[in-house]
Amino acid sequence: MLEYTFRIRHEGCWTENLNDRFPDISAAIIYSYxxxxxxxxxxxxxxxxxxxxxxxxLNDHEVMTVAQLVSYDADRETAFVSLAGDYETDTEPVLNVLLRNRCFPTVPATVTGGREHWSVIASDHEQVSRTHEELQKIGHVEVDSLRTPELDRLLTGLSEVKQAVQDLSPRQREVLGRAIDEGYYDSPRGCNIADLAEQDTANTSTVGEHLRRSEAKILKAVAPLLSRPKRNKETGRNRKTKP
Known part of the structure; x- marks a missing residue:
């Protein structure tokens, strides 16, 4: 099993010139078929x-049949848009190439700087090579990484995160869910704890405590998935390994 991460400037696709027209917009491809x-x-x-x-x-783009706004949050400046495109051979969707070669995305692809950023799982080097050759026919490809994923560690970590979420109390889930919906964790923040308390029966201190306890449970479950230097328990400093 291999994890193949790459960027592609997809020639003729809307992703190629999105940032020429809208320099500040970033997009994520939620699904495509x-x-x-x-x-x-x-x-x-x-x-x-x-x-x-x-x-x-998007509607006027040459590969688009129709673009439709599904929803728009003006406060967060976030739009969900449905696209239907009649692609020709030289502008075939990247996902078609990936799935045809049995390469499966692990996270939604993102679009920034005129490039699509993909991370996929493939069975072997032959699959990756064949996929890479086909992708080069529809755009310029830059490989970010090709490695064996730590699947056991990933699956164990995801299981622990899921359990941590399930272990939240109903009130903790309620307050945390509202904080996410209201943009508390956005950058910049869409609200503060006082704003959340106004929508709750509890006071500011109690709402803050619910958030801290929820965050602590989830972050402790996420911590093993992070690659970081170990800390020396006696000094509290990061250990340095000798070269």
Whole structure:
């Protein structure tokens, strides 16, 4: 099993010149599939100050059949847009190439700086080589990494995170969910603890305590997935390994 991470400037695709028209917008490809010759895609775009102009630009793109605004949060400047595209051979969707070669995305692809960023799982080097050759036919490809994923560690970590979420009390889940929905963890923050308390029956101190306890449980479960230097228990300093 191999993890193949790459960037591609997808020639002729909307992703190639998105940032030429909208320099600040970043997009994530939530899903994409091909149906009766039409590619159906859902994207989440951030830093969208004018949703109508953004959707109009997508509608006018040469590979698009139709672009439709699904939802728009003006406060967060976030838009969900559904796309239908009639791709020709030289602008085939990247996901088609990946799935045809049995390479499966591990996270949604992101679009920044005129490039699509993908991370996929493949069975062997032959699959990766074949996929890479086909991708080069539709754009310029830059490989970020090719490595054996730590699947056991990843699966164990995900199981622990899931258990940590399940271990939250109903009140902790309620307060944490509201904080996420209201943009407490956005950058910049969409609200503060006082704002959250106004929507709750508890006071500011209690809401803050619910958040801290929830965060502690989840972060302790996430910690083993992070690659970081170990700390010396006696000094509290990071240990340095000799070269």
């Amino acid at each position: 091909r149906l009766l010759g039409i590619s159906i895609t859902m994207i989440e775009a951030t830093n969208v100050s004018d949703a109508d102009a953004f959707v109009e630009w």
